[in-house]
Amino acid sequence: MTSLDLVAIGAVLLVGVPHGGLDGAVARRIGWPKGVLAWMGFNLSYVLLAGLVAWIWWQWPILSLYVFLIISALHFGASDIALTASSSAEKPFMRWLPLITHGGLVSIAIPNFHASAVQLLFALLVGDIGGTMLINSISMLFLPWLICLAAYCVYAVIYPVWRKPLLNLGISLLLVWWLSPLISFAAYFCLWHSRSHMLRTWHSLKDEGERLRSFIEAVVYTLLAWASALVFFLMSEGALTTVLMQITFIGLAALTVPHMLLVDLADKLKKSHG
Numbered sequence: 001m002t003s004l005d006l007v008a009i010g011a012v013l014l015v016g017v018p019h020g021g022l023d024g025a026v027a028r029r030i031g032w033p034k035g036v037l038a039w040m041g042f043n044l045s046y047v048l049l050a051g052l053v054a055w056i057w058w059q060w061p062i063l064s065l066y067v068f069l070i071i072s073a074l075h076f077g078a079s080d081i082a083l084t085a086s087s088s089a090e091k092p093f094m095r096w097l098p099l100i101t102h103g104g105l106v107s108i109a110i111p112n113f114h115a116s117a118v119q120l121l122f123a124l125l126v127g128d129i130g131g132t133m134l135i136n137s138i139s140m141l142f143l144p145w146l147i148c149l150a151a152y153c154v155y156a157v158i159y160p161v162w163r164k165p166l167l168n169l170g171i172s173l174l175l176v177w178w179l180s181p182l183i184s185f186a187a188y189f190c191l192w193h194s195r196s197h198m199l200r201t202w203h204s205l206k207d208e209g210e211r212l213r214s215f216i217e218a219v220v221y222t223l224l225a226w227a228s229a230l231v232f233f234l235m236s237e238g239a240l241t242t243v244l245m246q247i248t249f250i251g252l253a254a255l256t257v258p259h260m261l262l263v264d265l266a267d268k269l270k271k272s273h274g
Contacts, residue, residue: 001182001241008186009248016186017225017251019194020259021218022201027262029204049261050254057250062130065122066137068253069107075260077103079193082200084165098162101152104145105172106185111135112142114181121181124245168192197263225255 027042028034057064080102081095111118115135122131152169156162172192176184205211229247236243 001244002180005180005182006244008182009244011186011190012248012252013226013229015190016194017255018218018222019198020225020255021221022198022214023259023262024217024221025201025205025210025214028210030262046258049258053257054250054254057253061126062133064253065126065130065134065249068249068256069134069138071256071260072252073103073107074099075103075256075264076106076188076193077101078264079197080105080168081165082196084161097148097152097155098165101145101148102165102169104141104148105169105176106188108138108141108145109173109176110181110184111138113177115139118181121245124242125249225251 023046024039024042032038032042053064057068077099081098084098111134119131119135122134125131126134152162152166156166172188175187178184179187202211202214205214229251232247232251233243236246238246
């Protein structure tokens with residue numbers, strides 16, 4: 001792992017992770033009850049679910065990494081097309097093509113553009129055999145994903161509203177092809193995904209009191225996440241690269257599940273029925 005890779009991991013932990021700090025605001029926006037007890041219940045549920053995901057990863061690491069890549073693809077794809085999908089007059093099922101194509105950027109394109117490097121990274125998380133199995137599985141998805149990408153290009157010609165997201169995806173693909181896996185992931189996660197999510201959530205908060213509360217919560221949640229990562233790091237006895245990879249990606253998996261349930265499920269259901 002190079003010094004730039006270490007910088008990339010640091011960026012993910014220090015810059016990318018805080019975007020989930022506004023989840024309390026999302027919960028209240030979709031109707032989570034107000035009050036101290038409700039607030040404590042939300043935080044306890046969030047922490048317990050994240051802890052359960054981390055425990056499951058330690059028990060079944062290969063299966064957990066498979067599932068994490070799938071849900072990450074869905075989450076990233078949904079986030080990338082959120083604004084376009086909400087403003088489009090098309091039927092919801094027609095948006096699955098952009099969702100799948102954008103979602104494959106991290107979970108399919110990066111592992112196929114840099115198979116050997118990603119296999120080594122996967123091996124740090126799930127062992128050599130598991131890393132090889134995973135890369136082989138993802139390689140079988142590359143051609144179907146390329147077909148989806150080609151179809152998406154045609155789709156954007158027919159529906160001009162999708163041309164800007166397609167252009168963004170094209171630029172991201174060039175960066176993914178050019179940069180190393182960890183650096184390209186960090187650039188996408190920090191500069192695009194996290195930034196976009198935080199701006200959308202922040203702009204949805206109209207009340208100044210709610211903005212102040214959400215900002216304080218985001219700071220506290222971020223500090224707690226960093227403190228947890230530091231404790232895990234100090235307690236671990238493995239090699240530095242292995243420990244950093246585990247902290248980063250097991251931590252992301254643990255936080256992504258409750259974050260995704262709020263942002264990609266509960267919030268979407270609320271809007272569709274609202």
